[in-house]
Structure formats: structure tokens, C-alpha cells
Amino acid sequence: MFDKFxxxxxxFAVYGHPxxxxxxxxxxxxxxxxxxxxAGIASSDGxxxxxxxxxxxxxxxxxxxxxxxxxxxxxxxxTRYSTSGDKAVLNAQPFSVACNKGKIAVAHNGNITNANxxxxxxxxxxxxxxxxxDTEVILHLIARSREQQIEAALREALLQLEGAYSLVFxxxxxxxxxxxxxxxxxxxxxxxxxxxxxFGYVFASETCAFDLIGATYLRDVEPGEMVIVSSEGLxxxxxxxxxxxxxxxxxxxxxxxxxxxxxxRPVQQSREEMGRQLAREFPVDADLVVPVPDSGVTAAIGxxxxxxxxxxxxxIRNHYVGRTFIEPSQAIRDxxxxxxxxxxxxxxxxxxxxxxxxxxxxxxxxxxxxxxVRQAGAREVxxxxxxxxxISPCYYGVDxxxxxxxxxxxxxxxxxxxxxxxxxxxFLSLEKLQAAVGDNDDRFCYACYTGExxxxxxxxxxxxxxxxxxx
Numbered sequence: 001m002f003d004k005f006x007x008x009x010x011x012f013a014v015y016g017h018p019x020x021x022x023x024x025x026x027x028x029x030x031x032x033x034x035x036x037x038x039a040g041i042a043s044s045d046g047x048x049x050x051x052x053x054x055x056x057x058x059x060x061x062x063x064x065x066x067x068x069x070x071x072x073x074x075x076x077x078x079t080r081y082s083t084s085g086d087k088a089v090l091n092a093q094p095f096s097v098a099c100n101k102g103k104i105a106v107a108h109n110g111n112i113t114n115a116n117x118x119x120x121x122x123x124x125x126x127x128x129x130x131x132x133x134d135t136e137v138i139l140h141l142i143a144r145s146r147e148q149q150i151e152a153a154l155r156e157a158l159l160q161l162e163g164a165y166s167l168v169f170x171x172x173x174x175x176x177x178x179x180x181x182x183x184x185x186x187x188x189x190x191x192x193x194x195x196x197x198x199f200g201y202v203f204a205s206e207t208c209a210f211d212l213i214g215a216t217y218l219r220d221v222e223p224g225e226m227v228i229v230s231s232e233g234l235x236x237x238x239x240x241x242x243x244x245x246x247x248x249x250x251x252x253x254x255x256x257x258x259x260x261x262x263x264x265r266p267v268q269q270s271r272e273e274m275g276r277q278l279a280r281e282f283p284v285d286a287d288l289v290v291p292v293p294d295s296g297v298t299a300a301i302g303x304x305x306x307x308x309x310x311x312x313x314x315x316i317r318n319h320y321v322g323r324t325f326i327e328p329s330q331a332i333r334d335x336x337x338x339x340x341x342x343x344x345x346x347x348x349x350x351x352x353x354x355x356x357x358x359x360x361x362x363x364x365x366x367x368x369x370x371x372x373v374r375q376a377g378a379r380e381v382x383x384x385x386x387x388x389x390x391i392s393p394c395y396y397g398v399d400x401x402x403x404x405x406x407x408x409x410x411x412x413x414x415x416x417x418x419x420x421x422x423x424x425x426x427f428l429s430l431e432k433l434q435a436a437v438g439d440n441d442d443r444f445c446y447a448c449y450t451g452e453x454x455x456x457x458x459x460x461x462x463x464x465x466x467x468x469x470x471x
Contacts, residue, residue: 010034045072183223275302349377
């Protein structure tokens with residue numbers, strides 16, 4: 001039921017800066033790792049909301065001329081990677097409409113788990129949808145609200161949503177941001193200096209976007225909180241009581257940039273500690289610690305530091321691989337992986353290698369990498385993964401396939417080891433992962449590793465196939 005809506009995304013918003021669209025462009029540039037499929041910006045000059053979006057990377061979508069047309073001191077932006085939805089410009093964000101609340105635009109990071117039900121109800125009541133994204137549902141709920149003020153209509157809409165969302169809105173005269181009551185997806189708040197003592201407000205999925213524009217991080221938008229910024233200043237409102245925290249641990253395992261502060265904690269610190277914990281839990285007698293770039297680099301540094309085994313970047317990543325390329329007519333074994341990674345043979349020949357990566361999902365890429373390292377002359381390959389086995393799909397906005405495609409959901413660690421052709425294989429335990437991210441008060445969601453989902457609708461849907469037929 002959820003499959004067509006999953007989006008991994010980055011969002012950004014700015015209020016009160018004369019170059020709002022330009023700052024948003026730079027913010028999205030820093031958040032490019034969160035989505036490479038499409039990008040969009042909506043800006044407001046106090047009278048009109050202008051929106052432009054297209055397929056491609058941020059730097060390809062926005063030229064200086066395009067940014068120059070987006071005037072105003074308010075803007076929001078979005079960079080998208082659809083995990084299983086339709087890959088079309090119609091689903092690119094922000095979504096913008098002119099309705100009885102005026103002109104508004106919205107961008108969203110996360111996944112609304114009851115989007116199908118809401119969409120069916122809205123369509124039955126006469127609503128017409130342009131796209132297949134769950135974000136469009138939010139706009140329809142706002143437009144249909146009897147509330148006159150945009151923030152009141154938004155609150156009414158948000159109270160109907162279930163699942164994960166960090167949202168940024170821009171109207172003709174306001175920027176509004178909101179975060180779901182569980183706090184699944186991150187949303188940071190900061191300030192950017194103007195002339196004199198004045199400053200503007202900025203919001204972003206990760207603080208690395210603040211670093212690029214010289215903004216100062218203040219705090220996170222709280223779960224269940226809405227922040228409204230207008231000419232009257234900044235107003236905070238708890239639109240619903242916060243629920244038990246369910247911060248996505250995968251933000252620290254893989255998704256966020258290591259130079260970001262996410263959920264109030266440095267991602268670099270978490271990942272290095274994952275590697276240290278992994279070295280303590282699953283030591284191995286080896287000559288080199290080699291990361292699978294880029295996702296395994298920080299954990300591999302931690303593993304090497306804790307184990308005393310030298311760290312070497314013996315797999316080199318090609319950072320300039322585009323979305324399309326000309327494949328050779330004659331088949332080359334494992335061509336896709338070779339296009340992205342290449343081994344340094346003189347480092348690997350005759351060596352016992354600890355290969356560190358952040359996760360194994362389907363297992364096919366891991367097997368190709370292990371083969372590549374062996375073909376480069378490695379004597380032994382010991383694979384170490386800096387998180388537990390992924391046994392359940394995510395319904396809150398991270399790209400994980402169906403359970404049938406998850407290798408760890410259907411195979412033991414030993415069976416996975418044989419499949420990826422490693423000499424040994426070990427995954428970080430859940431207990432050690434919790435320690436690595438400093439989760440002393442159960443604030444994170446580990447559903448992809450446990451199958452225990454924090455929201456009721458997903459819990460019910462996961463149980464339904466096990467119930468006896470009612471026919």
C-alpha cells in the first residue's frame with residue numbers, strides 16, 4: 001500500500017534575506033546527497049509565489065539567469081530521490097497552488113503512511129491530483145480547510161497525517177515549517193546575518209547546508225512543532241503533543257553527511273564510534289582496513305583506530321559517474337560496479353583485508369565488491385558492516401526494498417557470507433549501534449533492523465497478512 005510514495009529528500013527554507021532564492025540554491029547544493037533526481041525552488045516577494053523545478057541535479061536545474069528571476073526575501077527548496085514512486089517532473093517539488101488561502105508552495109521530506117486513504121477520500125469528494133506524491137495530499141487538505149489563516153489550515157491538515165514528515169511552506173508573506181510528532185526526519189533551524197544587527201531565519205534537513213551559507217545553527221524544530229516566520233517575527237506552536245521519539249537511526253548510519261549535526265549529534269562521531277564498536281565486537285587478524293567509499297569511510301576510520309590495523313583507501317570511487325553512460329556492446333563482468341569503484345592493486349596484493357561498509361541490502365553489490373578485491377590480489381576478505389542486518393522495509397522515507405528482496409530477511413549471516421563470498425562476515429549488534437549513536441533514552445527508530453514499527457497504521461498493515469482470511 002505504501003510503495004509508490006517513498007521519497008528520500010532534502011528540504012531548505014529561508015525567511016528575511018534579500019537573496020533568498022540564491023541561498024536556497026546553495027542550501028540544496030549542500031543537500032544534493034539526499035536526492036539527485038530532481039530539484040526545485042519556490043520564492044516569494046510578498047505578492048507572488050514563483051516556483052521552478054525540473055529533473056536533474058541542482059546545478060543543472062538552476063542557472064544564474066533562472067535564479068535571477070526568483071525575487072523576494074522568502075524561499076523554500078527541495079531535492080528529491082524517489083525510492084519507488086514515478087520518476088517524473090510532475091512529482092518534483094515544491095508543489096505550488098493558488099487556492100482560497102492564497103498562493104502557497106510546499107516541500108516535504110518523509111513519507112505519509114496514510115496517504116492512500118486520504119487521497120481516496122479527497123478524490124471521492126472531487127479533488128483532482130496531478131502527481132503520485134503524498135505531498136500533494138497535504139496541499140489539498142489545506143485548500144479544503146474552512147480555516148482562513150494558512151497556519152490554522154495547515155495545523156488542521158497535519159492532524160490528519162500519519163507517518164514521517166519534515167515540511168517547509170512559503171506563502172506570499174510567510175515561511176512555515178513543521179515536523180511530525182515522532183521526529184522521524186531531521187529539521188534544523190538557524191540564523192543568517194544581514195547588515196547591522198539584522199538576521200534572517202533558515203531551516204534545513206542537515207546543518208551542512210548552514211555551513212555553506214555561513215548560517216548559525218540554533219536548534220532542531222521539535223517533534224510536533226510548527227514554526228511560523230513573518231513580518232511579525234518568529235512564532236512557535238506545538239500543533240500536536242510529541243509522541244515517543246523515533247529518530248531515524250539510518251540518518252546516522254548512512255544517509256546524512258558526516259559533517260552534519262543531525263538530531264543534535266555529530267554524524268561523524270556516531271559513525272566513527274560504530275566502527276570502534278564493530279572492532280571490539282568482531283575483531284579480525286588482518287593487514288588492512290579498507291572502506292567501501294563513500295558510505296563506509298568514517299566507520300572504517302573508527303575500526304582502524306580501535307583495532308590498530310592500518311587504514312588504506314584501496315578502493316577508489318569515480319565521483320563523476322553520470323546518470324547515463326554508454327555500455328560496451330561486449331559484456332564486461334560487474335561493469336556497473338567497476339564504473340564506480342576501482343581497486344588499488346599494489347595495496348591489496350597478498351593482503352588480508354577488512355572491508356567495511358555501512359549496510360548490506362540485497363547483497364549483489366557487496367558480492368561484486370568482494371570479488372573485485374580478490375581479483376586485485378587480496379589473500380583474505382573479511383567483511384564488517386556498521387549496522388545490524390536490515391530485515392524489514394522502511395515506511396518512513398528511506399529507500400529500502402520489499403522484504404522479499406532484503407537478503408538478511410531471508411538468510412542467516414552465514415548464508416549471506418557465502419553469497420557475498422567473504423571469508424568472514426559480521427554485522428554490528430543492535431545494542432552496540434544504540435551505544436554508538438548515544439541512544440541512552442530510546443529516541444531512535446530501529447524498525448528496519450527489528451521489524452517493530454512505531455506508528456499504528458504500519459503495525460496494523462504488517463500484521464494483516466498473518467490474520468486468518470475473513471472471506
